[in-house]
Amino acid sequence: MxxxxxxxxxxxxxxxxxxxxxxxxxxxxxxxxxxxxxxxxxxxxxxxxxxxxxxxxxxxxxxxxxxxSAAEPHAHLDKAFSWTELNPPLGDLDTAITVWRAGSVRLDEESFRRRATRAITTLLRNGITAVRTHVDVPPGPDPLRATRALVGVREAMRDLVTIQIVALANPLTPTEVVVEALDAGADLVGGAPHIADDPRAEVARLVGLAESRGVGIDLHTDEFLDGDHHTIDHFADRVADWPADRLRTAGHCCRLDTMPLDELERVADALARASVSVVALPITNLYLQGRHGPSKGRRGITAIDVLRDRGVLVTAGADNIRDPFNPVGRADPLETASLLVTAGHQSPYTAMSLVTDAARTALGLPAGGxxxxxxxxxxxxxxxxxxxxxxxxxxxxxxxxxxxxxxxxETTTWTAAPAESRAGAPDHATPAPYVLETS
Missing domain, CATH: 2.30.40.10 (Urease, subunit C, domain 1)
Incomplete structure (x- = not known):
C-alpha cells in the first residue's frame, strides 16, 4: 500500500x-x-x-x-468480551441467559463502557461504520447503567461510527423502566417475546410502547427450533400499518428454519407486506441452537433464501462477541460473510451484500460504497x-x-522458503540456503 x-x-x-x-x-x-x-x-x-x-x-x-462500509445490524456491546469475567459453561440459550442474568449484576457502568469501547473500536477497524446494539435494562437496582455507558460511547464515537441503541427488555422488565431507558437515550424498543409466559401479550406490550413513543422496534424473535408455536406472524400483523419510515426488525427467527414450507411462505409474505427486516445471526445461532432434542444438529440459521425470494429484506450480523452467548467471534463482517457461505449456503456476492448494503438499509442508512x-x-x-x-x-x-x-x-509477513538452486550446480551440490519471502 x-x-x-x-x-x-x-x-x-x-x-x-x-x-x-x-x-x-x-x-x-x-x-x-x-x-x-x-x-x-x-x-x-x-x-x-x-x-x-x-x-x-x-x-x-x-x-x-x-x-x-459494513454495518452490524445486531450487536450486544454491553455483553461483549465478558466471557473471561463471567467464566460461563458451554451451553444453549437458556444456559447463557441464566449465566448473564446472574453475572451481570457484578458489572458496573465502567465495565460496560470499557468493554463496549473495545468492541466498537474493533468493529470499526474491521470495516463496520454503523452498529445497532441491544442493551439490557434488567429489573433491580440501577437498571440503566449499561444504557448510560452505551450512550456515552455513542457520543464519544459519533463522528466515526453510527450507533443505534435498542432498549432490550426481558419479560420481567417493567414498562416504566423501558420508558426510562428511552428517555436516557435509547433509540428503539427491543425485547424477546418468545421467552415470556405469554409471548403474544409481550409482543403487544412492546409494539404498543414503540407506537406510543413513535420509535422503531427490533425484537429477538422465535429464537428456538422445536415446537409448533411462533410469534413472528403476530409481530408482522401488529406493525403492518406503521409509517414506512419507522424501522421494524426481527432478529434470529430460528423457528423459520424448521417451519413447513407452506407455513414459511405464508409468514414470509406477511413480513414482506409489513416491511419487517430479518437479521440472520449465524455465529451465535450455530453455537446456541441444535444442541438438544429433535432439532439436535440443526443449523438454526433463519430461512434466508425463502425470505429473500418472497421480498423480505434480509441482512446478517455477528450478534455476540466472546460472552456467555458465544465464546468466540472476531467482530468482523467477513467472518459473518464466510459463515453465510458455508453454513447459510449463500453465494460470496450475496454474503457480502448482506453485511454491507442490506445491513445499511435495515438500519435506515443512506446507500454507500x-x-x-x-x-x-x-x-x-x-x-x-x-x-x-x-x-x-x-x-x-x-x-x-x-x-x-x-x-x-497494514500487515507484513515473512515465510522461510528455499532459494532457487545455483545455475549450473550439480545435483549433489549442497542445497541453497533458505531465504525469506515477504508480502
Whole structure:
C-alpha cells in the first residue's frame, strides 16, 4: 500500500466487486456529505503511468476490493468480551441467559463502557461504520447503567461510527423502566417475546410502547427450533400499518428454519407486506441452537433464501462477541460473510451484500460504497476479488466514513522458503540456503 493520506481523500483506485479496476472520484456537497461523483474504469494497470497518483489525497488501492462500509445490524456491546469475567459453561440459550442474568449484576457502568469501547473500536477497524446494539435494562437496582455507558460511547464515537441503541427488555422488565431507558437515550424498543409466559401479550406490550413513543422496534424473535408455536406472524400483523419510515426488525427467527414450507411462505409474505427486516445471526445461532432434542444438529440459521425470494429484506450480523452467548467471534463482517457461505449456503456476492448494503438499509442508512451518488462510506480489503477477501479475511483494510479515512491496518509477513538452486550446480551440490519471502 502507498503512504495513505490522513483525513479526507479526493478519490480511490481499487477493484470493484465485479472485478473492474476503477477510479472512484469523490465530491463534497453543500450539505457536507461526500458522495461518489464519477466511476471510471482504469485501462492501464501500470501505477507509474496513472495520473491520479499525482494527487497526494488520492488512494491507490489497486490490490484491494472496494465495497460499501459494513454495518452490524445486531450487536450486544454491553455483553461483549465478558466471557473471561463471567467464566460461563458451554451451553444453549437458556444456559447463557441464566449465566448473564446472574453475572451481570457484578458489572458496573465502567465495565460496560470499557468493554463496549473495545468492541466498537474493533468493529470499526474491521470495516463496520454503523452498529445497532441491544442493551439490557434488567429489573433491580440501577437498571440503566449499561444504557448510560452505551450512550456515552455513542457520543464519544459519533463522528466515526453510527450507533443505534435498542432498549432490550426481558419479560420481567417493567414498562416504566423501558420508558426510562428511552428517555436516557435509547433509540428503539427491543425485547424477546418468545421467552415470556405469554409471548403474544409481550409482543403487544412492546409494539404498543414503540407506537406510543413513535420509535422503531427490533425484537429477538422465535429464537428456538422445536415446537409448533411462533410469534413472528403476530409481530408482522401488529406493525403492518406503521409509517414506512419507522424501522421494524426481527432478529434470529430460528423457528423459520424448521417451519413447513407452506407455513414459511405464508409468514414470509406477511413480513414482506409489513416491511419487517430479518437479521440472520449465524455465529451465535450455530453455537446456541441444535444442541438438544429433535432439532439436535440443526443449523438454526433463519430461512434466508425463502425470505429473500418472497421480498423480505434480509441482512446478517455477528450478534455476540466472546460472552456467555458465544465464546468466540472476531467482530468482523467477513467472518459473518464466510459463515453465510458455508453454513447459510449463500453465494460470496450475496454474503457480502448482506453485511454491507442490506445491513445499511435495515438500519435506515443512506446507500454507500462505489456507486455514483452514494455516500462515500467505504471498506477496502486487500484481495483479488470478493471470494478472496471473504476466504482470507486479511487484516489489511482501509475504512472511510464520509470520504475520510477513519481506520487502516497494514500487515507484513515473512515465510522461510528455499532459494532457487545455483545455475549450473550439480545435483549433489549442497542445497541453497533458505531465504525469506515477504508480502
Amino acid at each position: 502507498q503512504d495513505t493520506p490522513h483525513g479526507p481523500v479526493h478519490g480511490i483506485t481499487a477493484s470493484l466487486t465485479d472485478g473492474t479496476l476503477a477510479d472512484v472520484e469523490l465530491l463534497s456537497g453543500p450539505d457536507g456529505v461526500v458522495r461518489v461523483a464519477r466511476i471510471a474504469p482504469v485501462s492501464d494497470r501500470n501505477p507509474r503511468d496513472h495520473t491520479a497518483r499525482a494527487d497526494p489525497q488520492w488512494l491507490d488501492l489497486r490490490d484491494f476490493v472496494l465495497t460499501a 462505489p456507486v455514483v451518488g452514494a455516500r462515500a462510506d467505504f471498506l477496502a480489503v486487500r484481495g483479488t476479488d470478493v471470494l478472496d477477501t471473504i476466504a482470507t479475511a486479511p487484516a489489511d483494510r482501509v475504512v472511510l466514513v464520509n470520504g475520510s479515512i477513519v481506520a487502516r491496518t
